[in-house]
Amino acid sequence: MVNPVFFYLISLAIISTAIYAVSSSKLLNAALALALSFFSIGMLYFMLGAPFLGMLQFLINAGAIPIVTVFIIFMTQSRVLKLKSPATAVAAIGAMVMLAIGFVLYISRSGSSLNAQNVTPVSAAMLGEKLLGSAETTGKVGTLFAFEIASILLLVAMVGAIILTKREGETIKGNVGVLSEVEKSVTQGELETPARAADAVARPAADAVIPEAREKVVA
């Protein structure tokens, strides 16, 4: 059973941190508040009998995504931002209030209240069976096809992110061997801008250059 005291405490945390995340002018604080909000939502998943989803929420939504967001905030140098004019904010708040009133009216119209007296936790094994089960193994058709589509989507997103962030004519050397186009010995994982083969041949090998000049090249 979901305890009302904890429900209202966690709800307060979720809503207040979410409001801070969408209204703060300091983008870094907003990203960390967003992580806190997602963490609180993960607690609600545990209360709802979904421990696997709760852990997933902690790991991905409250862990990985805010870290990536913070990195991008640093890389794009947009830590403090100007907010839009008050008129737009007032219009947005008005639209929000109207939507909220409609939503509450819609909810209160459909009377009966359900109470989860005994929430049975959904184990990861049940989820996996439902997710990956086929007609041969479990007798029921699962969501294997959608699962494969999601995995392909993630692969495409990963490759797409690498391709999109790569500069024009830039190669990644060292451990990332797939993208190296010029055969040349450089230090591990070093990024270098000249990608034309002529430049690479004309430049002496990195080991042969004296330290000062090498620093200059790296800078």
Add this chain to the structure above:
Amino acid sequence: MESILSTIRSFANNGISLQQFLILGGLLFLVGIYGVLTRRNLIAILMSVEIMLNAAMLNFVAVSAYTDTVNINGHLFALFIVAIAAAEVAVGLAIFINVFRSKGGVLTDDLMEMKQ
């Protein structure tokens, strides 16, 4: 004093209905909409979209927990939402880096070529 205590006790023992979860999810979604409408930084807009996705996820899980004891369809939808949100964040942030390189900023005002 006794009546207050009994009120608190009944409040704590009654449990939470599905509607309260739905209202929480709806409020969270509205907070996300507010962020999308008022923010002018692309990263902040993406963060607001994340809030909206999480509100939808919370609704799925709550409905799944309240309808049946063995109903896990909502959990499956939540799993797919997590995957799609991760892909969206990866590609979106890569695009923002490109925008920053070509325009010098990630504000929506920097991306106004189609308007002219």
